Amino acid sequence: MPYLFEKEDHAALREQVRRFAAKEIAPFAHAWEEAEEFPRELYGKAAAAGLLGLGHPEALGGTGGDLSHVLVASEELVLAGHSVGTCVGLGSLGIALPPILRLGNDEQKRRFVTPVLRGEKISALAITEPGGGSDVASLTTRAVRDGDHFVVNGAKTFITSGVRADFVTTAVRTGGPKHSGISLLVIERTTPGFHVSKKLKKMGWWASDTAELTFEDCRVPAANLIGEENEGFVAIMMNFVAERLALATQCVAIAELAFRQSLAYARERQAFDKPLTGFQVTRHKLAEMQTRIAAARALTGEVITRYLAGDEQPSLAAMAKNVATDMCSAVTDQAVQLHGGFGYMREQMVERLYRDARLYPIGGGTREIMNELIAKAEGY
Amino acid sequence: MLFTEEHQKLRATVARFIDEEINPHVDAWEEAEIFPARELFKKMGALGLLGITKPTEHGGAGLDYSYSVAFAEELGHCNCGAIPMAIGVQTDMATPALARYGSEELKREFLAPTIQGELVASVGVSEPGAGSDVAGLKTTAVKDGGDYVINGSKMWITNGMQSDWICLLANTSDDKPHVNKSLIVVPMKARGVSRAKKLKKIGMWASDTAQLFFDNVRVPQRYLIGEEGAGFMMQMQQFQEERLFGSASTLKALDRAVQQTIDYTRERQAFGLSILDNQSVHFRLAELQSDIEALRALVYRTCEMYIANPDDMETVKLASMCKLKAGRLSRVVTDACLQYWGGMGYTWDNPVSRNFRDSRLISIGGGADEVMLGIICKLMGILPRKKKTS
DSSP, X not given: OOOTXXXXXXXXXXXXXXXXXXXXXXXXXXXXXXXXXXXXXXXXXXXXXXXXXXXXXXXXXXXXXXXXXXXXXXXXXXXXXXXXXXXXXXXXXXXXXXXXHXXXXXXXXXXXXXXXXXXXXXXXXXXXXXXXXXXXXXXXXXXEEETTEEEXXXXXXXXXXXXXXSEEEEEEEOSSSSGGGEEEEXXXXXXXXXXXXEEOOXXXXXXXXXXXXXXXXXXXXXXXXESXXXXXXXXXXHTHHHHHHHHHXXXXXXXXXXXXXXXXXXXXXXXXXEEGGGSHHHHHHHHHHHHHHHHHHHHHHHHHHHHHTTOOOHHHHHHHHHHHHHHHHHHHHHHHHHTHHHHTBTTSHHHHHHHHHTTTTTXXXXXXXXXXXXHHHHTO | OOOOHHHHHHHHHHHHHIIIIIGGGXXXXXXXXXXXXXXXXXXXXXXXOSOTTSOGGGTOOOOOHHHHHHHHHHHTTSSSSHHHHHHHIIIIISSHHHHHHSOHHHIIIIIHHHHHTSSOEEEEOOBTTBSSOGGGOOOEEEEETTEEEEEEEEEEEETTTTXXXXXXXXXXXXXXXXXXXXXXXEETTSTTEEEEEEOOBSSOTTSOEEEEEEEEEEEEGGGEESSTTXXXXXXXXXXXXXXXXXXXXXXXXXXXXXXXXXXXXXXXXXXXXXXXXXXXXXHHHHHHHHHHHHHHHHHHHHHHHHHHOTTOHHHHHHHHHHHHHHHHHHHHHHHHHHHTXXXXXXXXXXXXXXXXXXXXXXXXXXXXXXXXXXHHHHHHTOSOOOOOOO
């Protein structure tokens, strides 16, 4: 069912993404997830299909549209592509580019944004560090000015697409402690001292690579500073609402996919001489799954609608993220349960979706951080 | 249930064995998605750990089930769920019926060497088309001369890639589903047995899981356990030990998840204080530990009832409740703990991440939660009577 904010062009977009994902992703979804990688060429194909450019100005090589188009496309990509890892890998530009688009100069946009939208370069965002995940203001990666360069030392972890990224939008400390000492630097992988120290193995999102990065006297041109020195924290914060909506949307899509798989299986599978749907508890379980999906989708849709109207609701966005992520964990858990022994086996899509889902209450600000934020915003 | 000094000695032996012979290898076995069952079981057999409740005349220790519960609980000290499960199949899932109903000859041939760890055992109930619906299984064993000729397939067989024999549930007649089944010992080297596929799973990686095919497999009729047609009943009895054992083995695994999380969150700092110092975190951990203790109490109580009267329906009901609650609580505890590790919790090699993946099986294997609920309903007398289908 389309969101209420959708217009005619969204329907066409859904159809186009569905076709792309069914042809270019779904047939390989299982293999890519098992291989823990999808082919780099997919970026080019997605760009050619206009998917990477969504929500970005045409002047920079984008295909136009706004956040609503990005989210609708990502929903279809998951539903028809069947590979969460591939979708989030392709989508890392959604967090890497916004600071450059918001605060970068024309030269930076030309150098960094355009090649990514064309699918020629891969981008990543690096904020989290081994010593501090949720506590962004305490980050310790240091960048010291030295003539026309910043000399960067430190480490970042859990960086989506970081293993293959051509550049990384990186939060560094250029000033004093806490929020006011943080800047954003674009660090290119060819910079001496830039190391992918580890490709991390994780529970889910297998097709998407996740890196630990280290910077050893990494000399980054001062021309790669995004916005003003020591004003990076705000740029990071400015994208949080959109990121949380993106995560909530993914959760809704993953849960919907798990539900569809479960329904098909429950209709097919016979036990005690009838299909699983012949049991009341199965039907009620399916009904509850669908109800929770609908509720999370409704809240997510409302926050998106408000966001599009210029009414950013950080607290409501945090609530939407928590509702959607917890819903997704519960629904994929039930999907595994409905599949019985098959649900525990790696050939089943729901097994993978269950592992994929576990990331969402952690990534993009944990559930607990969302609760802190809500409490603070609501003043209690 | 009060444990004696003898129980404590057994626990100490098991803990030491795990420290020396299991935990140092767990990471490698997880990676390999199999472990050297024969080698490990021989060592355990030498220590007398594989026949705790089995009769002494076949090499067992002849102890009551409280020792099996102590053993299973202590196995939670393993850094994974796979090895306790594989051991449990050998000691409390594939062998109870053989020990209770098997002929002397059959016990000498299969039970004694299994207790010694010379033979590795599997139990074959589930099929691709029949998991929870045990009565609906399709594998047949047809008499021919002095043999049974077996045809069919079995699914999700723990130890199945390396076991020497399987305690197989098969249809031996066309009679009603609950009286047409028999348990038969099938040597895995018999002609026509094929280990078709090592199955890949969410968790329990160090334990091999197989899909097996039986194509005109001939075994002598003396390999029948107990009476023909009594297989369903015997398997239901055998399930009691499986469920009690499985529930007991979750207890220390869950303690471990909570303790590891306490240690980590005490160390880890964010926003100027340790994660553990957040009230929502330490309250939650206290709640989880309380739930684990409640499960422990239920397991101990059920164990006492099992010792007093294993076939009493009240015992069956309680054992099913243990399994249901163990599965549900394992999901809750490992999920809640994992959350407090943040991004670290999502990485593959994290101990709680492994526990989370392993634990998900408990609500599915050995009779899914839904099957437990069905049994509990039946024994509470609240299951609607089946309508006559015309």
